[in-house]
Amino acid sequence: MSYYTKAKFFTSAPDIRHLKDDSGIEVAFAGRSNAGKSSALNTLTRQKNLARTSKTPGRTQLINVFNLEEDRRLVDLPGYGFAQVPLAMKNKWQQALGEYLQKRKSLKGLVVLMDIRHPFKDLDQDLIHWAVDSNIPVLALLTKSDKLKSGKRKAQLLMAQEAALAFMGDVTVNTFSSLNRQGLPELEKVLNKWLALDEKTADEE
Template identity: 65%
Template sequence: MDNKQINFNAARFITSAPNIRQMPADAGVEIAFAGRSNAGKSSALNTITQQKSLARTSKTPGRTQLINVFELSEGRRLIDLPGYGYAKVPEEMKLKWQEALSEYLQQRDSLKGLVVLMDIRHPLKDIDQQLLQWASDSGLPVLALLTKCDKLKSGARKAEVLKVREAVAVFGGNIRVEAFSSLKGTGVDRAREVLTEWLLQDNAAEEQEATA
């Protein structure tokens, strides 16, 4: 599919919400980005949208405490979910993040795809696996981006991608695994292709109905 049909560079910040009740109306198509707090989620969002500061990056992981909403065009949004799994935050705050994350994933009807970001050197932690299993059980397609792949040499990178692809097969469902580097641009075009496919699925459904 031609990824020029979605202008990722047009992404703009709409709002930060502590829960789904303060988010925009639950209509259209949303693609959510989730990952451990040090997996490079904000950097990936910035790279995919070709904007240096769309999503805030910080040397202190765990700064994304709210659900951040970015609009690409009317009815099409990218969602930056609270980072999970970072130990150096108060337990009460951690529980609030997890509650917001769980609530969004389970109750948001416009969620049509999930991007799970994992450091290629430390993939498939328990909480990553829980998220992948939930998505698979829910019938939600997943793009698993193995970030910071520039940290590994080519051979090791390919081996890790294959290993993770084999590992996620046990979850069933539609889970694609790709190497990704915000620094080198590795996997960015592939990520945009998958996101475009998801974001335009309502168009495809309308076309099918029109020709039926």
């Protein structure tokens, strides 16, 4: 059974100032409102409704924290790039996002989810630059990979891997599909490393 089935909702916060305890290890998930972030979290944790998927992208305006264990967490950051939100609110959230990446000590990795057909838009790039500047490793996850045929999928992956070199940081790129779970083992492998699960297993043995 996957370690990630342990995930349980812990708390919601309107901004990073309301996040509790900045200790232990957390991994954050971020992405544009239509990138399939909630679906990816539900697929990862094998829970249908852990992260609520909404018919209206951008509905989730809170930071949602899911505990795996007392000292390990998954953090679901609000979707960005949504159209039906006032500009002032967008700017406020972008500022809070940058602050979270720069100041959160327990953050050990960032998964940036992007539709495989439209990777590395401006806000995605901003987010990755912030993370790289803060020495946080990034996994750029190209979602909805089932929408493309194998040849096109490989071509998009290669193109994105090449684009990722420009960030001059620890940025890896993988493909993912919530529909057929393509890329799930690779995602878990990266998360296991960030959450120091290999070390934990060794300690327990």
